[in-house]
Amino acid sequence: MDIVESVMESYGISALPKKYSEAMAYVPFQQYNSKTYSPAQALESGTVFPVLNKPFFGSKCSGGKDD
Secondary structure, three states: OOHHHHHHHHHOOOOOOOOOOOOOOOOOOOOOOOOOOOHHHHHHHOOOOHHHOOOOOOOOOOOOOOO
């Protein structure tokens, strides 16, 4: 059973609301991914989870440092 199913079963709620407004942002429950950075890399990246490492490069929109 994954975390979303566990939360739904334990608390009777879903990851996203049944009724929603197009103008509101909703963020689903984060799936726990066992991959984590080392403490030094996490401190440098600002997150322990690689999936959340989304560096900001100013006006670039393509995704990588070398793009």
